[in-house]
Amino acid sequence: xxxxxIPERNWVNIQWLARLRWAQIAGxxxxxxxxxxxxxxxxxIAPLFGVIAVGLVSNxxxxxxxxxxxxxxxxxxxxxxxxxxxxxxxxxIGVLTGLLYWSGGPHNPFAFLYVVQIALATVxxxxxxxxxxxxxxxxxxxxLLIAHHPLAIxxxxxxxxxxxxxxxxxxxxxYFLRRITVALAEREAELTEARxxxxxxxxxxxxxxxxxxxxxx
Numbered sequence: 001x002x003x004x005x006i007p008e009r010n011w012v013n014i015q016w017l018a019r020l021r022w023a024q025i026a027g028x029x030x031x032x033x034x035x036x037x038x039x040x041x042x043x044x045i046a047p048l049f050g051v052i053a054v055g056l057v058s059n060x061x062x063x064x065x066x067x068x069x070x071x072x073x074x075x076x077x078x079x080x081x082x083x084x085x086x087x088x089x090x091x092x093i094g095v096l097t098g099l100l101y102w103s104g105g106p107h108n109p110f111a112f113l114y115v116v117q118i119a120l121a122t123v124x125x126x127x128x129x130x131x132x133x134x135x136x137x138x139x140x141x142x143x144l145l146i147a148h149h150p151l152a153i154x155x156x157x158x159x160x161x162x163x164x165x166x167x168x169x170x171x172x173x174x175y176f177l178r179r180i181t182v183a184l185a186e187r188e189a190e191l192t193e194a195r196x197x198x199x200x201x202x203x204x205x206x207x208x209x210x211x212x213x214x215x216x217x
């Protein structure tokens with residue numbers, strides 16, 4: 001019974017990914033608004049918020065699909081597969097590429113946020129999917145080298161943008177990776193404890209059987 005209450009690894013991962021995506025969506029919207037102010041209205045607001053809306057809608061669907069039943073009191077837990085997590089991360093890379101396309105492409109200081117997705121992939125999904133996400137990030141950035149919406153960013157503000165982007169990326173990586181790692185470590189500890197309890201119960205059952213056999217003799 002104890003083992004049944006322990007969540008699957010992918011279930012832990014999907015919960016943290018959903019939280020990360022909410023923070024990501026809020027950060028993207030705030031960055032666009034601040035950038036619009038700093039660049040004197042030069043950003044194409046409508047396309048940028050349209051791209052952010054894709055991430056918002058996808059996370060609402062994620063919440064309803066995986067967590068909606070639990071919030072209605074149902075005990076059934078939907079299975080979570082590596083491919084589903086990887087698909088969400090692919091969508092996030094696509095959203096990032098779309099945002100960069102409309103805001104200067106490779107010249108945007110936030111372009112190295114691709115690294116955040118790759119860092120998360122190493123923890124959340126298996127090696128094969130991690131490499132797929134690496135290739136997708138590489139291709140996405142390469143496409144931005146070919147085509148993007150030009151945006152004139154003064155050098156002083158570009159430096160400030162790089163400084164802010166470094167802080168945002170570092171905060172996301174440290175906070176969420178640490179929390180995910182701790183959650184997975186707690187799950188492994190629960191599994192180890194459950195296995196030990198099951199082994200003790202098996203030994204007790206064997207002793208009881210032996211005792212019953214001896215009493216019968």
